[in-house]
Amino acid sequence: MEQIPLFHDEFVLLNDAAGALNDLRLDEALLLLTDYRNLYPHNSEDVEEKLRIIGFLQKQLSALPSSGPELPRFLFQIWRSFESFCGALTHNVRAPEKLRPRFFQRITAAVEEASLADDALLAGDIPVGYSYIQTGEYERAIRSLQTCLLSTRESAPLFGYLGDAWWGRGNRNTARQLYFEACLIAPCAIDWQHLRDEELKNLLELLPGEYNWEQALACEWLPACAYIRRIFKPKMIRVLAELSAFTERYRQLQKAFRSNPDPVPAARIFTKGVVLCDNEPFLRNVRGIDFADIRREMKSADPVIFAEYMKELERRRRI
Numbered sequence: 001m002e003q004i005p006l007f008h009d010e011f012v013l014l015n016d017a018a019g020a021l022n023d024l025r026l027d028e029a030l031l032l033l034t035d036y037r038n039l040y041p042h043n044s045e046d047v048e049e050k051l052r053i054i055g056f057l058q059k060q061l062s063a064l065p066s067s068g069p070e071l072p073r074f075l076f077q078i079w080r081s082f083e084s085f086c087g088a089l090t091h092n093v094r095a096p097e098k099l100r101p102r103f104f105q106r107i108t109a110a111v112e113e114a115s116l117a118d119d120a121l122l123a124g125d126i127p128v129g130y131s132y133i134q135t136g137e138y139e140r141a142i143r144s145l146q147t148c149l150l151s152t153r154e155s156a157p158l159f160g161y162l163g164d165a166w167w168g169r170g171n172r173n174t175a176r177q178l179y180f181e182a183c184l185i186a187p188c189a190i191d192w193q194h195l196r197d198e199e200l201k202n203l204l205e206l207l208p209g210e211y212n213w214e215q216a217l218a219c220e221w222l223p224a225c226a227y228i229r230r231i232f233k234p235k236m237i238r239v240l241a242e243l244s245a246f247t248e249r250y251r252q253l254q255k256a257f258r259s260n261p262d263p264v265p266a267a268r269i270f271t272k273g274v275v276l277c278d279n280e281p282f283l284r285n286v287r288g289i290d291f292a293d294i295r296r297e298m299k300s301a302d303p304v305i306f307a308e309y310m311k312e313l314e315r316r317r318r319i
Contacts, residue, residue: 010040021050022098024106026061030054046091053095056085071110072131076122079103104134118147125157125189133165141165156182156189167196173233176200180232183223184271188216200231211304220267224305227274228312234278240285247286250276254297266301273298274309 017032030051037047060078065071079096082103086095107122108131120128129144145162152158163178179197182190195201203226207218226232237243250272257265273294276283280291299306 010036013039014043017050018098021054022102024057024099024102026054026058030058049089049092052089053086053092056082067110067113069114069116072107072114072116072128073122075103075107075110076126076131079107080123100134101136104131107131108135108137118144119151125155127158127161129165130161133161133168136168138165138169142169154185156186157191158182159185160190160195164194164196172197176232177235180223180226180235183226183232184235184275187222188219192219200226203229203231217263217267220264221270221302221305224267224271224274224309227271228305228308230312235275237275237279237282240282243279243282244286246272247276247283247289250294251288257297257301261300270298270301270305273301 013032013036017029017036020026020029020032033047033051033054037044037051057078060081064074064078082099083096086093089095111120111128111131116128118128122128122130127145127148129141129148132138132141132144142162142165145158145165149155149158149162159178159182163175163182166178167175175197179190179195179200192201192204200222204218204222207213207222207225208215211218211221213221223232227234237246250269253265253269253272257269276289276294277291277298283289283291298309
C-alpha cells in the first residue's frame with residue numbers, strides 16, 4: 001500500500017518561505033515565494049502580499065547605515081512603518097507578530113553595538129528597554145526601564161512598558177500596579193496598542209458602549225472602572241512625603257475641577273480620590289485634606305460611577 005506523505009511539496013515550499021521571511025532572510029524568502037507563485041498560482045493573493053512585505057522591508061532596510069548611534073532609531077521607525085503597512089493587508093495583517101522577535105533582535109544588537117544608555121530613547125517616548133521586551137529579555141528590560149524612570153519619573157508610557165516587562169516575566173500583580181501608576185499620570189498616553197494585559201485592554205474597548213463615552217473619555221475613566229472591577233488593587237502609600245505630594249496634586253486637580261467641571265478633570269479627580277480614600281487612616285498626618293470632602297468630590301464627578309464604587313467597597317468589606 002502506498003504511503004501518503006505527511007506534507008505535500010506545495011506546503012513544504014510555502015512553509016520554508018514563511019520561515020525565511022519570519023527570520024528576515026529576505027532574499028531566500030523572495031526566491032522561495034517566486035518559485036511557489038510560478039508552481040502554484042491558485043494561492044496568489046496571499047503570496048503577492050508576502051512578496052509586497054519582502055519588497056517593503058528590502059527597500060527600507062537597504063537605505064540604512066551599516067552602524068552608528070542612529071541605527072536603532074532608524075530601525076525602530078522602519079518597524080512602526082511596517083506595522084502600519086501590514087494593517088492595510090488582507091491575508092497578512094498579523095505578519096508583525098511573526099517577524100517581531102527577529103526584527104527586535106536586530107534592534108537590540110544595534111543598541112548594544114552603539115552602547116546606548118538605558119535612559120536613551122528609540123523614538124518619542126519609546127525607551128531602549130522596549131526593545132528588550134520584544135525579544136523576551138524581561139530582566140534586562142526591567143533594569144533598563146527602571147534606570148530610565150530615575151530621570152523621567154512622570155512618564156505614563158515608561159510605567160506602562162515597565163508593566164509589560166513584569167507581565168512578560170509572569171508577575172501580573174506587579175505589572176498591574178505599574179499600569180495603575182501609568183494611569184494615575186496620564187492614561188491616554190499609555191501605549192494601549194502594545195499593552196500586554198488583555199483584560200485591561202478589553203475593558204477599555206467595552207467602556208464607551210457601557211457609559212456612552214467617547215474613546216478618550218473612556219480612557220480617562222478606565223483606572224477607576226478597573227479598580228471597581230478589581231483589576232486594579234488599592235495603592236497604599238506608606239511614606240508621608242509621597243502621600244503629601246500625591247495630596248498636593250489632588251488639590252491642584254480639585255481647584256481645576258471646581259472652576260471647570262469638565263469630564264476629563266472629573267475622571268482624574270475621581271481616580272485620585274479612590275487612592276486617597278484607600279489611605280484614609282494616614283491622611284490624618286496631612287494637613288488641609290478632609291476625607292468626607294474627597295467623597296463628596298467623587299460623587300460630584302460622576303454619581304453613577306460613585307454608586308458603583310460604594311457598592312464595590314461594601315462587597316470588599318464583606319469578604
